[in-house]
Amino acid sequence: MKPRPAASAAAKRVVVAESTAAASGSAAAGSAAAAGRLFVVATPIGNLSDVTLRALEILGSVPLVAAEDTRHTRRLFARHGLATRLVSYHARNAAARAPELLAHLRGGADLALVTDAGTPLVSDPGGELVAAWAAEDGPVVPIPGPSAVLAALVASGIAGPRWSFEGFLPRSGRERRTRLARVADDPRTTVLFEAPGRIGATLADLATACGPDRRAAVCRELTKIHEEVRRGSLAELAAAAVGGAIVARGEVVIVVGDATGGSAHRAPGAATTEAGGEEALARARAEVESLVAGGAARGDAARRVAAATGIPRRRLYGAEEAG
Amino acid sequence: MKPRPAASAAAKRVVVAESTAAASGSAAAGSAAAAGRLFVVATPIGNLSDVTLRALEILGSVPLVAAEDTRHTRRLFARHGLATRLVSYHARNAAARAPELLAHLRGGADLALVTDAGTPLVSDPGGELVAAWAAEDGPVVPIPGPSAVLAALVASGIAGPRWSFEGFLPRSGRERRTRLARVADDPRTTVLFEAPGRIGATLADLATACGPDRRAAVCRELTKIHEEVRRGSLAELAAAAVGGAIVARGEVVIVVGDATGGSAHRAPGAATTEAGGEEALARARAEVESLVAGGAARGDAARRVAAATGIPRRRLYGAEEAG
Numbered sequence: 001m002k003p004r005p006a007a008s009a010a011a012k013r014v015v016v017a018e019s020t021a022a023a024s025g026s027a028a029a030g031s032a033a034a035a036g037r038l039f040v041v042a043t044p045i046g047n048l049s050d051v052t053l054r055a056l057e058i059l060g061s062v063p064l065v066a067a068e069d070t071r072h073t074r075r076l077f078a079r080h081g082l083a084t085r086l087v088s089y090h091a092r093n094a095a096a097r098a099p100e101l102l103a104h105l106r107g108g109a110d111l112a113l114v115t116d117a118g119t120p121l122v123s124d125p126g127g128e129l130v131a132a133w134a135a136e137d138g139p140v141v142p143i144p145g146p147s148a149v150l151a152a153l154v155a156s157g158i159a160g161p162r163w164s165f166e167g168f169l170p171r172s173g174r175e176r177r178t179r180l181a182r183v184a185d186d187p188r189t190t191v192l193f194e195a196p197g198r199i200g201a202t203l204a205d206l207a208t209a210c211g212p213d214r215r216a217a218v219c220r221e222l223t224k225i226h227e228e229v230r231r232g233s234l235a236e237l238a239a240a241a242v243g244g245a246i247v248a249r250g251e252v253v254i255v256v257g258d259a260t261g262g263s264a265h266r267a268p269g270a271a272t273t274e275a276g277g278e279e280a281l282a283r284a285r286a287e288v289e290s291l292v293a294g295g296a297a298r299g300d301a302a303r304r305v306a307a308a309t310g311i312p313r314r315r316l317y318g319a320e321e322a323g
Numbered sequence: 324m325k326p327r328p329a330a331s332a333a334a335k336r337v338v339v340a341e342s343t344a345a346a347s348g349s350a351a352a353g354s355a356a357a358a359g360r361l362f363v364v365a366t367p368i369g370n371l372s373d374v375t376l377r378a379l380e381i382l383g384s385v386p387l388v389a390a391e392d393t394r395h396t397r398r399l400f401a402r403h404g405l406a407t408r409l410v411s412y413h414a415r416n417a418a419a420r421a422p423e424l425l426a427h428l429r430g431g432a433d434l435a436l437v438t439d440a441g442t443p444l445v446s447d448p449g450g451e452l453v454a455a456w457a458a459e460d461g462p463v464v465p466i467p468g469p470s471a472v473l474a475a476l477v478a479s480g481i482a483g484p485r486w487s488f489e490g491f492l493p494r495s496g497r498e499r500r501t502r503l504a505r506v507a508d509d510p511r512t513t514v515l516f517e518a519p520g521r522i523g524a525t526l527a528d529l530a531t532a533c534g535p536d537r538r539a540a541v542c543r544e545l546t547k548i549h550e551e552v553r554r555g556s557l558a559e560l561a562a563a564a565v566g567g568a569i570v571a572r573g574e575v576v577i578v579v580g581d582a583t584g585g586s587a588h589r590a591p592g593a594a595t596t597e598a599g600g601e602e603a604l605a606r607a608r609a610e611v612e613s614l615v616a617g618g619a620a621r622g623d624a625a626r627r628v629a630a631a632t633g634i635p636r637r638r639l640y641g642a643e644e645a646g
Contacts, residue, residue: 040477047377050467054372119473121482134480134554142477144373144546146467150442154363154465157457159444164487164511188487197612223467231457248612289520 036105038133039112040126042119042145046223046251048079050146056080058112058143066101066126068115089113089126098129105138112143119147148222149191152253155229156189156217160258163189169202180209183256190256196220196248203238206256210234215257221250281315288316359428361456362435363449365442365468369546369574371402373469379403381435381466389424389449391438412436412449421452428461435466442470471545472514475576478552479512479540483581486512492525503532506579513579519543519571526561529579533557538580544573604638611639 039058044050059065060082066089067073073086089097105111113126120126134140153159164186170176183190183206194202199218206216212235220228230237230246234256240246288301302316362381367373382388383405389412390396396409412420428434436449443449457463476482487509493499506513506529517525522541529539535558543551553560553569557579563569611624625639 042473045467049377049380050375052373052375052468054370057372119477121473121476121484127482130477131480137554140478140480140552141550142474142545144368144469144471144474144477145375147470147473148467150365150444150470150473151465151467153444154442154453154467155463157454157463159450161444162488162490165485166511167485188489195608195612222465227464229463231460285518289518 034108035136035138036107036109036111037139037141038105038130039110039141039143040120040130041112041114041143042147043073043076043114043117044223045117045146045148045151046221046227048076050223051076051080052143052145055143055145056082059084059114062110062112064104064109065112065114066097066129068126072116073114084112089129094126094128098132101129102132102136105133106136117146117148119145146223148193148251148253151222152191152217152219152255153189155219155222156255157231158189158215158217158255158257160189162187162258163191165191168193168195171198176205180205184209184211185259187258187260189258192254192256194252194254196250196252199246199248199252199254200238200241202254203234203241206254207234207238210256210259217255218246219253219255220247222253224250226250285316357431358459358461359430359432359434360462360464361428361453362433362464362466363443363453364435364437364466365470366396366399366437366440367546368440368469368471368474369544369550371399373546374399374403375466375468378466378468379405382407382437385433385435387427387432388435388437389420389452391449395439396437407435412452417449417451421455424452425455425459428456429459440469440471442468469546471516471574471576474545475514475540475542475578476512478542478545479578480554481512481538481540481578481580483512485510485581486514488514491516491518494521499528503528507532507534508582510581510583512581515577515579517575517577519573519575522569522571522575522577523561523564525577526557526564529577530557530561533579533582540578541569542576542578543570545576547573549573607639 039062041055041058042052043055059077062084065073065084065086067086068088068090070086070088077083077086087097087101089101101111113120113129115126120130130140149165153163166179166183169179169192183192192202203216203218207214212233214234216232216234216237218228218230218237218241220226220230228247230240232240237246241248288298302313362385364378364381365375366378382400385407388396388407388409390409391411391413393409393411400406400409410420410424412424424434436443436452438449443453453463472488476486489502489506492502492515506515515525526539526541530537535556537557538554539557539560540552540554541560541564543549543553551570553563555563560569564571611621625636
C-alpha cells in the first residue's frame with residue numbers, strides 16, 4: 001500500500017543514518033529541536049526473520065529500548081546479536097513508567113519502542129507514549145515493518161481496496177451486537193482479532209449478522225511453521241471451527257469480506273475495470289501532479305507517467321485541467 | 324499490532340526455510356498440494372533499508388518476481404545484490420499477464436509478487452492475482468513488511484484502537500461527499516491517501532465534514548530524508564496546506580481522528596483505563612485460552628499470564644469460567 005507510484009522514491013539511495021537523522025516537521029518548529037527521537041519500531045509477528053535492516057540498525061544504536069515484555073524482546077535480540085538496554089513498558093506499568101521515558105526523550109536521548117509483535121499502535125501498550133510525545137511536538141519516527149492486520153488482509157485473498165480494523169469484539173452484550181452490525185454493513189473489508197477458543201462463536205455470530213454466504217478467511221499462526229489460511233463463507237468457516245477442523249490454537253485473525261460481496265473470488269482483471277482502475281488512475285494523476293509540483297512541465301510529466309503506467313496521456317489530465 | 328501477546332512465538336527459533344516451506348491450510352486440502360507458492364512480499368515505502376531479512380531471502384530464491392514497475396524494483400535489487408528474473412505486472416497488463424503467472428504457479432514453481440512500495444493489496448495491481456490464486460486454493464504466503472498506512476497511523480500520534488483505510492477519495496461529486504460523510508461519522512481513526520497538489524482542498528473538505536476542530540495529521544515522504552509529520556486540527560492543517568506551509572510534494576497520507584474526538588493528545592496512562600485496558604485484558608485472556616488449548620491447566624495458564632502482564636489472576640477468567 002502506498003499513496004502513489006513512487007517512481008522517484010527508490011532512486012534516492014537513502015541510507016539508514018540519513019533517513020533517521022531527519023527531524024519530523026513539528027520538531028523543527030519549536031523547542032523540541034534538541035529533543036530525543038522516539039522510534040516506533042515494528043518487530044516480527046512470529047518468524048524472527050521478519051525484521052527490517054533498519055529496525056535492526058535502530059534497535060542496535062539507540063541507548064534504550066522500551067519493550068512490552070523484555071523477556072520476549074530478548075529472544076529477538078539474541079537471534080540478531082543485539083545487546084541494547086531494555087526497559088519494560090506494558091499496560092500495567094505505563095502510567096508509572098511514562099514520565100521517566102518522556103524525561104529521557106526531553107533530555108535529548110533517543111528511545112525505541114517495541115511491542116511483543118508487529119507494529120506498536122494504540123491497542124498495544126506504548127500508544128499513549130507516542131501520543132504524549134507527539135503532543136509535546138517531539139519527533140516520532142515510524143520504522144515500518146510487520147503487521148498481523150496487513151498480513152491477514154494479504155493472505156485472505158478477499159481484501160477490497162478499503163478496509164477497517166476492528167480489534168477484538170467485546171465478548172458479549174450490547175456493544176458486541178452494535179459492532180457486529182457495523183461489520184455487517186461495512187462497505188469495506190473488516191479485520192478482527194479473536195482468541196483461539198472463541199473463533200467458532202464469533203464466526204457464528206458474524207454469519208448471523210452478515211448472512212451465511214459472506215466471504216471470509218481465518219488466518220492462524222501467520223508467518224510461523226503452522227501458518228494456516230482457511231477461506232470460505234462465514235457459515236462454512238463457522239462449521240469448520242465448531243467442528244474442530246480449525247485448530248483452536250495460536251494467534252487468529254479473521255477477515256470478513258465487504259457488504260457488497262463483490263470482492264471475493266473476482267476474476268483476474270475484473271478489479272482493473274472497477275475500483276482498481278480508478279485507484280490506478282488516481283495514483284497516476286497524483287504522480288503527474290507531484291512531478292509538476294517538483295518543477296516538471298505538465299505535458300512532460302503526463303508523458304512520463306503515461307509511459308510508465310500504460311494509461312492514455314489524455315486521461316492523466318484531471319477534470320479541472322481537461323480542455 | 325497482533326492478535327495476542329505471543330509469549331511462545333519467539334521461543335521457536337523459526338528459520339526462514341522452515342517457515343516459508345509451510346503450506347497454507349487450503350493447499351494441503353486439495354489438488355493444489357504440488358502447486359507453487361505465491362509469496363506476497365512487502366517492500367520499502369521509501370527508505371531502501373526498510374526491507375526484512377525474509378523478504379530478501381524470498382526475493383533471492385524464487386525463480387520469478389512479478390513487479391509493478393520492473394525498473395523501480397531493479398533499484399531495490401541493485402541495492403541488495405539480488406538478480407532474480409523480473410516480469411512486469413501492473414494495472415494495464417494484468418488481464419493479459421495473469422494467465423501466464425497462474426500457469427507458472429500451477430506448474431509448481433514459486434512466484435513472488437511486489438509493488439513499487441509497501442504491502443501489495445487490492446488497490447495495487449496484483450491484488451487480482453492473489454484473489455485468483457486463492458480462489459484455486461493455491462498457497463498464498465504473506466511476507467509482512469512496510470505499509471504506508473500503518474507508518475502514518477504510528478507517526479500521527481492520534482491513532483485509536485480501531486481504524487479504517489479509505490484510500491483516495493474521489494476528486495469530486497456525490498461519491499466524494501458520501502465518503503467524506505462516512506469519515507466524519509466514523510468512530511475509528513481514518514487513513515486517506517491524497518495527491519500532493521490536492522491536500523489543501525481535501526483538508527478543507529474534511530474540516531467542513533468533520534468540523535474544524537477534529538484532530539488530524541499530515542504525513543509526507545514517510546521514511547525518506549524529508550519525512551514530515553504535521554499534527555493539528557483539520558482547520559489548522561487546511562490553512563497550512565493552502566498557505567504553502569505544507570509543501571505540495573511527495574507521497575502524502577492524511578490521518579483523521581475518530582468521531583469521538585477522544586483519542587488526540589490523551590494523557591499517558593489514560594488509554595489504559597479505557598479501550599487500552601480492555602484490549603490488554605482481552606489479549607491476556609486470549610493468551611490464557613491459547614495455553615489451555617495447548618494443553619496447560621487453566622490455573623497454571625492464568626498464573627503465568629498474570630505474572631507476565633500484571634493483570635490480577637481472577638480477572639483472567641472469562642465471564643463463563645468465573646465462579
